[in-house]
Amino acid sequence: MRGWYGATLPSAAAATPSHGVITGWRLLLAICAMWLAGCAQPLPKVATDENTWSGRLALQVEGQDSQSFSAMFELRGNAQVGGLVLLSPLGNRLAQLDWKDGHAQLVSSQETRTSDSLDMLLQEVTGTRIPVTALFSWLQGNQATAPGWRADLSGVADGRLVAHRDDPQPQATLRVALTR
Incomplete structure (x- = not known):
């Protein structure tokens, strides 16, 4: 097969589109993708709240009827307005407390x-x-009575908090390990 300028073309070239046509389509697709990306609205930034913590907590109460409680948790807010979600080790919701x-x-x-x-x-x-x-206050690294x-x-800088209760009896120990 001869091209318009008289050169002989290989037969495979006649059966497939030319390299320039494929490159042109790719360029057109790339331009369309960039145009669409330019029109897209940016996702809203999720505010990172300094008053949000998550991790594990364990509470051990001593005495004749020793008891212990442990759970994963998600805590937000402050003492006046907030929420606490307690989760099992498998991630099942045990309880949710909300206050305001x-x-x-x-x-x-x-x-x-x-x-x-x-x-x-x-x-x-x-x-x-x-x-x-x-x-x-303790979770923010501030000593409070x-x-x-x-x-x-x-250990707060490393995400660890330990608090002990001596009075009233029975004694208790609260341990918090933060993951955030």
Whole structure:
């Protein structure tokens, strides 16, 4: 087969599109993709909240009826407004606590309860009182006083917090290991 300028073309070239045509389509597709990407709206940035923590917590209460509680958790907010989700090691939701304006709600697989006291609902879930206001300060690396409790903040930079309760009896130890 002869081309328009008289040169002989190989027979395979006559059966397939020329290299220049394929390159042209690729260029056109690339331009369309860039145009579409330029028209797309950027995804909204997710605000990273400094008052959000997740990890594992363990609470050991000593005494005749020694008890322990451990769970994975997701905590957000502060002592006045926030939420706490407790998860099993397999990731199943055990309970969710939400609070604001002096009102707290506990949702578990068995029931939904409300109270004017976050401390009381948290005690029902964990088995003992936890100083919520101090806990938020401790997680931020700030020493805060809570009657009967003393916190070791030496590991907070590494995501570790240990707090001990000596009074009232029985003694208790709260351990938190952060993953964030």
